[in-house]
Amino acid sequence: MIRRLNHPWWGHLPAALLLAGYVVYSTITADRWPARMPLRLGWHGEPSLWGSPWIAFGLVVGIGLVFLAISVLADELWARQEGRKRFNAFALLDEAVIGWLVGTQTAMTLAMLREVPDYRYPWGPALACAGAAALVAATIEWMRPFVPAPDVPLEAPPETFARAIAERVERGERIVYWDVQNPRYISAVSLGVPAVMWVGAGLSFGEVPWISAILALVGLPLLLFYGGMRTRVTREEVTIRYGLLGIRVFRCATDDIESIGLRRYAALREFGGYGIRFAGSTVGYFLAGSQGVLITRPGKRSALIGSDHPRRLAAVLGAVSGVEARDLEDGKENG
Amino acid sequence: MLVSINEEDPTPIYLQIVRQIKEQILVGELRADEELPSVRELGDALGISLHTARSAYQSLSDEGLLRIRLGKKARTAAIPQAASSEVSDVEDGVIDAISGRMRDVVIDALLRGVPQHAIRSVLDGQIEDLDARRMEATRRTEKEE
Numbered sequence: 001m002i003r004r005l006n007h008p009w010w011g012h013l014p015a016a017l018l019l020a021g022y023v024v025y026s027t028i029t030a031d032r033w034p035a036r037m038p039l040r041l042g043w044h045g046e047p048s049l050w051g052s053p054w055i056a057f058g059l060v061v062g063i064g065l066v067f068l069a070i071s072v073l074a075d076e077l078w079a080r081q082e083g084r085k086r087f088n089a090f091a092l093l094d095e096a097v098i099g100w101l102v103g104t105q106t107a108m109t110l111a112m113l114r115e116v117p118d119y120r121y122p123w124g125p126a127l128a129c130a131g132a133a134a135l136v137a138a139t140i141e142w143m144r145p146f147v148p149a150p151d152v153p154l155e156a157p158p159e160t161f162a163r164a165i166a167e168r169v170e171r172g173e174r175i176v177y178w179d180v181q182n183p184r185y186i187s188a189v190s191l192g193v194p195a196v197m198w199v200g201a202g203l204s205f206g207e208v209p210w211i212s213a214i215l216a217l218v219g220l221p222l223l224l225f226y227g228g229m230r231t232r233v234t235r236e237e238v239t240i241r242y243g244l245l246g247i248r249v250f251r252c253a254t255d256d257i258e259s260i261g262l263r264r265y266a267a268l269r270e271f272g273g274y275g276i277r278f279a280g281s282t283v284g285y286f287l288a289g290s291q292g293v294l295i296t297r298p299g300k301r302s303a304l305i306g307s308d309h310p311r312r313l314a315a316v317l318g319a320v321s322g323v324e325a326r327d328l329e330d331g332k333e334n335g
Numbered sequence: 336m337l338v339s340i341n342e343e344d345p346t347p348i349y350l351q352i353v354r355q356i357k358e359q360i361l362v363g364e365l366r367a368d369e370e371l372p373s374v375r376e377l378g379d380a381l382g383i384s385l386h387t388a389r390s391a392y393q394s395l396s397d398e399g400l401l402r403i404r405l406g407k408k409a410r411t412a413a414i415p416q417a418a419s420s421e422v423s424d425v426e427d428g429v430i431d432a433i434s435g436r437m438r439d440v441v442i443d444a445l446l447r448g449v450p451q452h453a454i455r456s457v458l459d460g461q462i463e464d465l466d467a468r469r470m471e472a473t474r475r476t477e478k479e480e
Contacts, residue, residue, distance in 0.1 A: 158471060160464075160467060160471055161337075161364065161468075161471075164337075165337065171343075173339040173340055173341045173342075174339060174340040174382055175338070175340075176337075176338050176339075176377065176381055177336070177337045178336040178337075178338075178371065180369070180370045227408075230372075234380050316337065
């Protein structure tokens with residue numbers, strides 16, 4: 001079933017039009033492009049790498065499309081998790097980035113066509129283009145209508161499951177509960193993005209080794225997210241492990257649990273995204289969804305554990321710790 | 336996935352694990368392609384030997400309920416819709432195999448002096464309990480979708 005978009009598609013029109021305009025302008029002027037142009041400028045503004053103008057064109061369009069896609073996803077996620085209209089600063093991301101790229105590259109192309117003797121980074125045009133595009137995006141975001149997201153009810157109370165776990169605890173059985181959050185996007189991001197980074201690192205190694213090093217190093221932690229998040233509950237402890245190596249990021253003795261609550265969260269607005277996120281005195285551990293279990297511990301940060309089956313997780317935590325799980329007020333705002 | 340070990344149950348530990356995972360697959364609490372803990376993790380969490388945990392997974396794999404690949408996590412296999420009270424096609428030999436196992440249980444129960452009506456009642460109770468859990472899991476899935 002295709003779900004209707006909560007964030008209007010026309011919110012991305014300025015960025016898309018800007019990119020389309022750049023493609024049209026490039027197509028018109030391409031026959032006058034020289035064989036080589038500066039692809040990179042050094043700290044002092046002098047060109048440090050030359051190459052075909054088509055490489056620059058490809059980079060602007062490619063990076064622009066990536067940011068457009070990121071913005072579409074982020075804005076939709078925001079819109080689905082807002083309980084009332086709130087200004088979404090992420091909506092400016094694609095316009096600002098594409099504006100900056102297009103402003104820079106258009107100014108460079110103009111300079112190239114005019115055969116200026118020395119190239120300088122076009123800060124003025126880049127800033128002006130990015131600023132104007134961001135302003136238009138802000139206006140559109142302000143005009144954007146609020147579309148209430150369909151209410152996703154909390155998981156139905158798993159009565160027989162809760163009864164079964166309570167009986168097993170009472171009988172003194174050894175227990176393990178296993179909860180996995182491993183959405184498809186995690187595999188794509190943890191394998192695809194490092195692959196692109198390492199290819200980039202390989203290509204730039206001869207020219208700029210320090211950029212290669214940064215790309216290679218940044219790609220590595222992303223790879224470690226492959227496999228998602230696993231929450232394990234036993235009678236003695238709750239642990240959360242992430243990724244390929246199963247690195248333990250959270251551990252809590254069940255005796256230390258002070259309270260357990262079912263809670264909804266707006267990952268982007270409250271925590272700035274998914275992963276391991278800090279917000280006030282709470283650490284969020286989630287890779288998807290908007291429902292989880294909040295554990296509080298005396299003298300320590302609270303842990304919000306995302307789960308595809310929050311009530312089941314809460315039932316198990318309640319049974320092993322002897323603390324009753326409660327429904328907490330939504331993180332989602334009410335009208 | 337929820338697994339527990341009852342030390343007072345005379346059933347071998349690996350069979351306790353097998354039975355619980357099967358139940359969860361049947362009632363829909365474990366869906367197709369769901370990731371299970373590794374043998375090491377399961378053994379570590381339950382305080383059982385790796386051999387016992389591996390035997391449980393191997394037994395489930397032999398029955399086509401788990402997919403185990405070297406170096407990868409065990410995952411539940413795609414299971415054809417389990418039969419409800421409606422008439423459904425069953426592969427040749429399945430009824431015979433089940434009948435043989437049920438006969439063992441019935442003989443065991445009769446030898447221990449359990450009356451026939453109690454055996455029937457236990458069987459009905461088991462079917463009703465599993466059906467209730469399956470309905471609950473189905474309702475939950477429908478709400479999520």
